[in-house]
Amino acid sequence: MERDNHQEGEAQGVKISDPPSVNNPPGDNLATSLSLLGNHMFPDVAERNDGASISKEETPVSLCSDVTAEQQSLDAELHSNQVTKLETEETENSECFNDVCTQQSDGGSEGAATDNDQSDSGEFVVTMLAKAKLEEQGIGVKGRSSPLLEAGTQESPAFMSHRDEDVTAESWRQHRKHVFVLSEAGKPIYSRYGSEEALSSTMGVMMALVSFVQSGDNIIRSVYSEEHTVVFLQKGPLVLVCVSSSRQSERQLRGELLYVYYQIISMLTQASISRIFEHKKNYDLRRLLAGSEKILDGLLNLVDSDPSFLLAAVHCLPLASSLRDSLSQILQKAITPNLVFSILIANNQLLTIVQEKTVIEDTRLEPADVHLLLNLIGASSAFQAGEIWTPICLPLFNPDCYFYAYISYLDPPECTVCLLLLSTDKEAFYAVAECKRKIEEAMVAQNSLSLIAKVQSYSVSQVGVSDLRHFMYKPFDVPDNYRQLTQFTSPEMEAPYSSEEEKMRLLDLYRYMHSRIHSTSRPLKLIYHVAERETLLAWVTSKFELYTCFSPLVTKACAITAITKLLRWIKKEEDRLFIRYPPKYSTTPNPSKSSRGGKSDQQDATDNGFLSLL
């Protein structure tokens, strides 16, 4: 831990405030019930030293100074000495007891937390999650309890499915980030590690917690302990919970839960999920998600390892603009009615996107939708021969409608270059497959595949700044007059960030810088952070957001000069680094066919027959 090591640039970091004022209402039944619940379901919870068992974190930042996002009025005053707090927000009856603190709807008043007797409820949730024992025993214990834990950071190539993990094992508890999805009725839907069945009682407790807080018209948002942050997110009939020791901000974790939610939506649509649960409150959604666990697993691994998710921007492969243009033109020419997006991907990075005019006129494709698409393709179609035709929803574009995705690799058997065509017409498979054949043919004529094969990401050394090790640059609107996909550019991670551990460590540093920059209570424009093994500088302006990583010996003056150089280099290279002028085509004879917004003319969820399953 090296938090004392850092100094601020012009701006100041968030200060650790004094212990909050003590405001101690009389015994409140929320906390009491929580502990009762705990004692009931986890009699052996007792006092468990939560900290002791957790493998050492490599994250260089201390969370003591974390800011709980979103609730400004409260945030600044809380934390510090407080080991555990359970924060809820909203509505009239503000209950404050022990370490449970809620916020009043009328804003101003202090929802203060207290320090005394802080061990139970909030801590308990964490403890119980860490301890999840008893009823579970014997259920999920097929696998071995391997000591091959991912020591806090990277996913070591485990050779067993996480589904088979022994949820009673210490190694299960030590996962850096758990994610659970459950229904409002408390039915387990997904768990990142261990099978949902084995964890059903744990999920039950979580749900009991959520609904108990709800019954007082409050919403449970997060629980903190020394080692863990527990974040709750309720979306419609689904409750998502993240238990993390990653030291990320609550806001970042909630953002990640949102990605999980959206990925579920991308498979089922929001409309069908709400309809299903309207009809049957205790529906077991796993029936519909069975087989999709890998897609969610893959998403969570990406979220941990790919900064695209943190930056909410798309990373495209650097490409000579002439080549990118010629690829775009090929896509632009191969069209059929109701085709709305044509996307070319190499090694899971974007080469180009061409989109339909009318559909996109009023909007642009959201980076998150692209991330979800890429993940879905990666996790479900990789290395498959054949041409895939499957419904998919782009939740940010329209959470209630399906597109039909045609997915095919252009270079079998290597399967690195993937073509993705999205249509609004369920029946369009053969017409869309015909577009692929045109594209294939044009690419053969122009020798595109072998040109693509030579393309690779770039090295930071090309920038020509000796102390610069890595950076992430996200311009706002490239170029200014095109409302288009938000992108960022970043070189390969090279030594000393070649090992998985080191990569993750750098990403954690970036995540920390990001959380400071985007802190709701105290957003910063510039942070100069001297860590033990490197120096980081993050800078946000109206034009861009930039994260840079330097060798530790760089001086502040050097870093500033380096950044000037870097910005100049990016400017010079931007045609290569970004998809600059996204071409469009027109395929919808009737503009009202746009699938965006309210009434759409395409099939919605009912058409996929979910209701018949109830």
Place this chain on the structure above:
Amino acid sequence: MPELSKMKKPDVKVVLLGDMNVGKTSLLHRYTERKFKDTISTVGGAFFLKQWGPYNISIWDTAGREQFHGLGSMYCRGAAAIILTYDVTNWQSLSELEERFLSLTDTANHDCIYALVGNKVDLTDPKAHQSQDSDVASEDRTDSEDMRTEPQLPTPPTSPASLSGVMLQKQVTPEDAAALYGRILRYKGLDETSSQPAEKMCFETSAKTGYNVDSLFEALFDLVLPSILRQRNENQESPTVDLEECRGSSNKRAKSSCC
């Protein structure tokens, strides 16, 4: 549009249906790629084109997951043959065929033929341990898993038997399958005497060892030929469909079976 770019128009459509995990994708892999490899649960449907002598046969490998249930009837539209697949070690997978999948076949051709395929017999029958195909090595599982998804065990063993060699209890007998076949004919309003007999249309296979896999596909392809010929005749009257003439492909598997 240049000649080359024309899609080889499929002459006939064959659809694989059945619950998730019964081995539809594995069967098709075994047949087309001659090996048994790791699969990912299918999303939507995957389209393959198979040359069978002078004919192009399109094969739809569909997802068994309930999530994609509503699409089944679309994949089945105009099908000439439907392979209803179950897992011999799992009774539920057979009853799902009747409860969930049979109704999807309503959009198939009226003369569509139905095959009932009990896969994974390698788990229950020692005889299924040899494939009849000489070119099949029986344990060539390749590990070409997707790199982006988390690394996995070579699929959590469907049953301990696949590892230990202990035979599993067979939950579905050929008689059960034949009885279901009879019910399918009745559901379709077909006359048992004029339809293919159950003995001919019920198969037990192993995608893992290759047992009976070629026989299944080849028997089906031979049976759908009349359907191909009929379609070709119909198409001759319709100028919109452009047929690609058979390009003298020398498919070694075409054999004499193609008239």
